[in-house]
Amino acid sequence: MIDPIFLVEAVVNGVLLGGVLALLALGLNLIFGVVDIVWIAYVDLVALAMYAVYFLVTLYGVPLWLAGLAGIGVGAVLGVLVHLLIISPILTSPPINQLLATGGLLFFIQSFATLLWSTDHRSVRVTLPTLEVAGIFVSFTRLVAFALALVAMIVLYLFLTRTYTGTAIRAVSQDREAIALMGARPQRLYLVTSAVGGAMAGVAGALLIIQYAVHPYFGAAFGPLTFMICVLGGLGNMVGAFFAAFIMAQVISVGGVLVSTEMGYVIAFVIFIVLIFVRPGGIFGRRT
Amino acid sequence: MLELADVTAGYGAFTALWGVSLRVAAGEAVAVVGPNGAGKTTLLRTVSGLVAPRSGHVRFEGAELAGRPAYEVVAHGIAHVPEGRRLFPQLTVAENLKMGAYLPAARARFRESLERVYTLFPVLAERQGQRAGSLSGGEQQMLAVGRALMSRPRLILLDEPSMGLAPVMVLRLFDLIRRVREEGYTILVVEQNVRQVLKLVDRAYLLEVGRIKMEGRAADLAEQDFVRKAYVGL
Numbered sequence: 001m002i003d004p005i006f007l008v009e010a011v012v013n014g015v016l017l018g019g020v021l022a023l024l025a026l027g028l029n030l031i032f033g034v035v036d037i038v039w040i041a042y043v044d045l046v047a048l049a050m051y052a053v054y055f056l057v058t059l060y061g062v063p064l065w066l067a068g069l070a071g072i073g074v075g076a077v078l079g080v081l082v083h084l085l086i087i088s089p090i091l092t093s094p095p096i097n098q099l100l101a102t103g104g105l106l107f108f109i110q111s112f113a114t115l116l117w118s119t120d121h122r123s124v125r126v127t128l129p130t131l132e133v134a135g136i137f138v139s140f141t142r143l144v145a146f147a148l149a150l151v152a153m154i155v156l157y158l159f160l161t162r163t164y165t166g167t168a169i170r171a172v173s174q175d176r177e178a179i180a181l182m183g184a185r186p187q188r189l190y191l192v193t194s195a196v197g198g199a200m201a202g203v204a205g206a207l208l209i210i211q212y213a214v215h216p217y218f219g220a221a222f223g224p225l226t227f228m229i230c231v232l233g234g235l236g237n238m239v240g241a242f243f244a245a246f247i248m249a250q251v252i253s254v255g256g257v258l259v260s261t262e263m264g265y266v267i268a269f270v271i272f273i274v275l276i277f278v279r280p281g282g283i284f285g286r287r288t
Numbered sequence: 289m290l291e292l293a294d295v296t297a298g299y300g301a302f303t304a305l306w307g308v309s310l311r312v313a314a315g316e317a318v319a320v321v322g323p324n325g326a327g328k329t330t331l332l333r334t335v336s337g338l339v340a341p342r343s344g345h346v347r348f349e350g351a352e353l354a355g356r357p358a359y360e361v362v363a364h365g366i367a368h369v370p371e372g373r374r375l376f377p378q379l380t381v382a383e384n385l386k387m388g389a390y391l392p393a394a395r396a397r398f399r400e401s402l403e404r405v406y407t408l409f410p411v412l413a414e415r416q417g418q419r420a421g422s423l424s425g426g427e428q429q430m431l432a433v434g435r436a437l438m439s440r441p442r443l444i445l446l447d448e449p450s451m452g453l454a455p456v457m458v459l460r461l462f463d464l465i466r467r468v469r470e471e472g473y474t475i476l477v478v479e480q481n482v483r484q485v486l487k488l489v490d491r492a493y494l495l496e497v498g499r500i501k502m503e504g505r506a507a508d509l510a511e512q513d514f515v516r517k518a519y520v521g522l
């Protein structure tokens with residue numbers, strides 16, 4: 001049998017993974033919940049932010065923390081560009097066209113990244129010690145990434161609940177015409193939402209590049225998982241996505257230790273398929 | 289204060305208003321009554337910028353508002369309480385009121401406005417943490433009016449405030465609107481509840497199939513033909 005200490009370690013690692021997954025899912029879900037369009041290429045934007053941080057650090061010698069902040073900015077700019085160039089013209093198009101457009105962006109980014117930067121796996125080496133607490137080994141890098149992911153989510157939460165713009169972003173998804181009567185411009189709120197969603201992708205990118213290597217198909221590795229979490233939590237339901245991220249991360253992490261890493265993902269997707277049959281609206285339901 | 293001159297407006301191929309002219313003086317309360325489908329809602333939507341008129345003028349305190357989008361019109365001092373209230377159901381009462389004060393000028397006086405609204409509608413203060421969607425119909429209407437007041441308007445457009453309310457609540461609501469009036473707001477109200485609304489306003493217009501058919505002082509009109517016409521739609 002497996003030493004229980006490994007199991008505890010897997011749970012801890014699952015929680016740490018959950019933090020970053022939750023960040024990814026919240027960014028995607030925010031945009032979907034407000035603009036009502038699924039950005040298929042969302043995780044590819046994360047990959048672009050990862051490349052940005054990577055090149056800033058390795059090519060230009062920018063300190064990691066500064067490169068990370070720049071990565072957030074890159075994410076926000078990408079979010080704005082995607083909205084203006086791709087989403088804005090198709091806001092009122094049938095959903096299938098919207099999916100095709102953002103799906104097309106995915107292939108564009110992946111191919112473009114391959115062309116520019118080849119298929120090499122690139123990562124920023126961070127040499128932080130591994131912590132040992134009561135026989136459990138925890139990567140300090142992951143712990144920092146988890147803490148920063150939590151901070152980013154708290155900032156997002158405060159933005160959405162405490163500020164006028166954040167509250168208006170929640171309001172525009174409930175009644176677009178009524179928010180215009182309040183003096184807010186819906187198009188501008190969509191743009192801000194896309195910038196914030198993009199910035200969240202940037203944060204995720206900065207936190208992922210210190211744990212994983214980026215390559216042109218990074219989005220293909222994390223994208224489906226992110227969508228699965230959003231659907232499981234209920235599309236557009238931020239709280240649901242948050243919890244779904246931690247549930248899925250546990251399944252992957254613990255399943256990975258009990259069976260094998262690949263099987264961890266297999267189990268996660270099987271659970272997802274079963275749950276979607278049982279509760280098509282997601283375990284936490286879609287926000288109405 | 290507000291002047292509509294020869295306004296024609298509609299949706300697609302459908303024309304809802306045909307050359308409507310109307311004025312509201314500062315401090316006045318004016319009603320537009322008429323049967324269902326007369327174009328009353330379109331009239332208010334044209335004033336607040338939700339519908340762009342095909343022709344004609346909408347002037348407010350000297351500014352031409354015809355064709356201006358809704359988010360600009362509200363900045364001129366016109367607050368629209370739309371048909372069906374159109375609250376943000378998932379936001380709390382307090383958050384709905386906060387959205388009413390979205391404009392920079394209104395934000396600066398948020399505390400003061402909030403106190404005024406809570407004094408006017410104490411039930412909103414009691415329910416400030418509750419979701420707007422969980423309120424009763426009457427409370428929702430109060431919140432919709434309160435939200436409009438938060439933008440510090442000079443003119444308030446009310447679309448069917450009594451819609452969907454129990455008779456007792458209708459009376460209470462009209463009482464509250466009267467108190468809003470006494471605070472010095474100018475009001476343009478659209479109503480099917482003709483008898484009640486004529487007790488509230490100074491003047492009234494009768495709108496029928498998109499045209500103004502009659503106009504006069506509320507007191508003169510209350511017991512006339514006009515009322516019967518508005519009810520029956522003949």
